[in-house]
Amino acid sequence: MHIPRKSAVIVGVLLLLAIAAWALTRPAKTKLAASTAIPVRVVSVSEQDIPRFVSGIGSVLSLHSVIIRPQIDGILTQLLVKEGQLVKAGDLLATIDDRSIRASLDQARAQLGESQAQLQVAQVNLKRYKELSVDDGVSKQTYDQQQALVNQLKATAQGNQAAIDSAQVQLSYTQIRSPVTGRVGIRTVDEGNFLRMSDTQGLFSVTQIDPIAVEFSLPQQMLPTLQGLIAAQHPADVNAYMGANTDGQTGDLLGEGRLSLIDNQISATTGTIRAKAEFSNTAQKLWPGQLVTIKIQTALDKNALVVPPTVVQRGLDSHFVYRVNGDKVDIVPVQVVYQDSDLNIVKGVQAGDVLVSDGQSRLKAGAQVEVLKQPPQVIQTANAQVQP
Structure with a gap:
């Protein structure tokens, strides 16, 4: 049968188009199949002894601070100490005519x-x-x-x-002696001035620097915990730091002390309870009136299962994590025992389980994943400390 030339050209063009379409679509399908694995970063569940801390803002207080005032009227004949000088209890400070x-x-x-x-x-x-x-x-x-x-x-x-x-x-x-061991403050009178007992300003102050105390306030919910720490055989450790950094971490350590007392009432206005800790201050890093950040160790979780905060996801009713099982992930419900900005203590998984720490937004139960070998920039659970 004779086929018209025009029809043969059309058939040839269609055949070429079909071959080109097939050649273009086959690689695309292969590429699409390869891209079904979702890239994720992972971290292993670690088992550690994790101390828990509570923190707050405190004010440094001297255990003894005395304003030196005359007990008789008379002319100040001698000042025997300098401003800022360290004196001992009983040292002669000044004399009156x-x-x-x-x-x-x-x-x-x-x-x-x-x-x-x-x-x-x-x-x-x-x-x-x-x-x-x-x-x-x-x-x-x-x-x-x-x-x-x-x-x-x-x-x-x-x-x-x-x-x-x-x-x-x-x-x-007429001989004014120091009632405490401490540091002399700035004086307000000079030799030759007439002193009166009615003068409220005084000559200067003597403030004890070592040992020293820090007073701080905590929420009233912490009262049972503080009572337990006070009643313990060894007083709880209290650390004082120089304020706080912008990232929420504590500043330089100024002193290590012991919890000494709890106030006898809770503030009805603020709902807080005041407490005090005593510090050895040989290096004199703590200074009366200074504001510091205090941290108290309240508990120690032994063999705790620790993960970074990015691992735990929030569901409608509970928390869960994505656990890597081969090249797929399972959804595992967990209980968050404790959490803070550095780490979470969880239950419901085992030590060594591999959990997804980044890339959860595209995951679902049974999803295929590709574990990225490059470690995340900041995922550190070892040597972490719990901070509220």
């Missing part, structure tokens, strides 16, 4: 001597009158009068002794 008080003390002593001499004579006469009264050598009235004179002179001597004691106390006030 004592000439008037010494004169009063000398006068009181002289009056005591006079009273004692008169008393001695009166007692000798009383003894003689007593012997004469036996034979009616003196009347009973004379004897009784002598006895009264002796009692009067005794009272006068006691009064003179009290005046001496008072003058000695006043004299001791």
Whole structure:
């Protein structure tokens, strides 16, 4: 049968188009089949002993801080310490003019001597009158009068002794001694100034630096935990840090102390409970009035199953993770025991299980995955510490 030339050309063109379409579509199908595996990053569940911490903001307080004030009126004659100097309890800090008080003390002593001499004579006469009264050598009235004179002179001597004691106390006030061991603050008066007991400003302060305390507040829900820590055989460790970094991590460690007390009431306004920790401060890194971040270890989870926070996904009713099983993933429900910005403690998986840490948005149960060999930039569970 003879086929027209025009029809033959059309058939040839269609055949070529069919062959070209087949050649183009076959690689595309192969490429599509290869791309069904979803790339993910993974991490293994680790088993560690993880300490739990609670943190808060605290204020550094001196255990003893005293404002040095005069206890008598007088001229400040000497300042024996410098600003910022470390002093011990009992050290002489300053002196006040004592000439008037010494004169009063000398006068009181002289009056005591006079009273004692008169008393001695009166007692000798009383003894003689007593012997004469036996034979009616003196009347009973004379004897009784002598006895009264002796009692009067005794009272006068006691009064003179009290005046001496008072003058000695006043004299001791002219020497101002440090009541505590600490550091001298900035002084407000100079030598030669007239001091009054009514002055509220004082000369300067002496503040104890070592040991030192930090007072802080925690939510009232922490009260049972704090009570347990206080009642423990060994007081809980408390660390103080220099504020907090922008990434939420603690700053430089300033001191390591011990929890010492809990306040006797909860603040009804803020719902917080105040507590105090005591620190050894030999290096003097902690300073009164300084704001610090404190961390208290409240518990230790032994053999805890730890994963990075990016592993745990939130479902409608519970948490779950994607566990790699061969080249596919399973959905495993988990219970989050504890979580923070660094790691999560979970139950429902086993140590060594391989879990998806990145790329979960495209996953579903039974999805085929391709594990990327390059490790994620930041997935570290070893040596991590729980921080609230």
